[in-house]
Amino acid sequence: MIPMLQPSFFAARFAALATVISLAACGACNCNLPAFNGSPGAVVAGGLALPGGAVLPAATPPPSTLSCNQGAGSIPLGAALAPFVVLAGTTVTNTGATVVGYAAGAVTGSHNDDLIGVSPGTSVVGFYPPGAITDGPSAIYAVGAGYTNTPAVPLAAENALTTAFNTAAGLAPTATFPGGQDLAQASVVGHPVGTLPPGVYTSASTLAIASGNLTLDAGGNSQAVFVFQMGSALTTTLNGSAGGNVILAGGAEACNIYWQVGSSAVLGGASFYGNVLALTAVTLTSSTQFTGRALAHDGAVTISTASLITNPGGS
Secondary structure, three states, X not given: OOOOOOOOOOHHHEOOHHHHHHHHHHOOOOOOXXXXXXXXXXXXXXXXXXXXXXXXXXXXXXXXXXXXXXXXXXXXXXXXXXXXXXXXXXXXXXXXXXXXXXXXXXXXOOEEOOEEEEOOOOEEEOEOOOEEEOOOHHHEEOOOOXXXXXXXXXXXXXXXXXXXHHHHHOOOOOEEEOOOEEHHHOOOOOOOOOEEXXXXXXXXXXXXXXXXXXXXXXXXXXXXXXXXXXXXXEEEOOEOEOOOOEEEEOOOOHHHEEEEEXXXXXXXXXXXXXXXXXXXXXXXXXXXXXXXXXXXXXXXXXXXXXXXXXXXXXX
């Protein structure tokens, strides 16, 4: 049974990208940036230049156009959680030249949706440098120079994560997969292997994307919702252009994809879409294009390679 919690890409390619990247030059100083409300700029061919001179490889396959059109079937995150793109219970640790940002129009109240936070922990490591965030250090809710030390904000987000996790876990499944199912090999009637239509997909234990890519086909409905429930872990594994990626088709949008993970998610493909609601932890090992939210209730979010992480919006 899936455990129930107890209550308790492009944003970096905005017109202000040069300002964000320039943070590398300031080292460990307190580099506060004003709130950014720009719009996406052109995609950088062949990869994205990052702080410290690193280059983020282009995703394989190329990422889908980013937008957010939600309907009644989406899982409500709420105003406390929606602005967060990275949230952890213990720590957030980044060791690569990662850029964190938000999609055009992804604004909740007075917040751009690029917040990073931790609660009840207090530590965020690895931003400024080597990582950067569109709105600067003040968009990070933790203890640290330039960060916003307002514990009530990430605490409210964690409480909202409890509700969202339980809501996702409580949905009736459209299809049930055996434990260990490689979603690249999953099939439903009327669709090719490795392609899933909107629905709620469940496994009592683990799910993976490994031997091929997983295509989510909305069938022309941009409000179509995809929910994946798993009792324990989610793992995606990079396999060149042939595996480990999530591909959107038929108008599917990242803000309408939810991964309810009973333990931890380890994401190693070149592209990934959706909101990861993990009971324990989220680790990005080689997901160069992560369009969604990395939300860990009890444990840590760890980013061990340069990534472009974009909050797709939605509420």
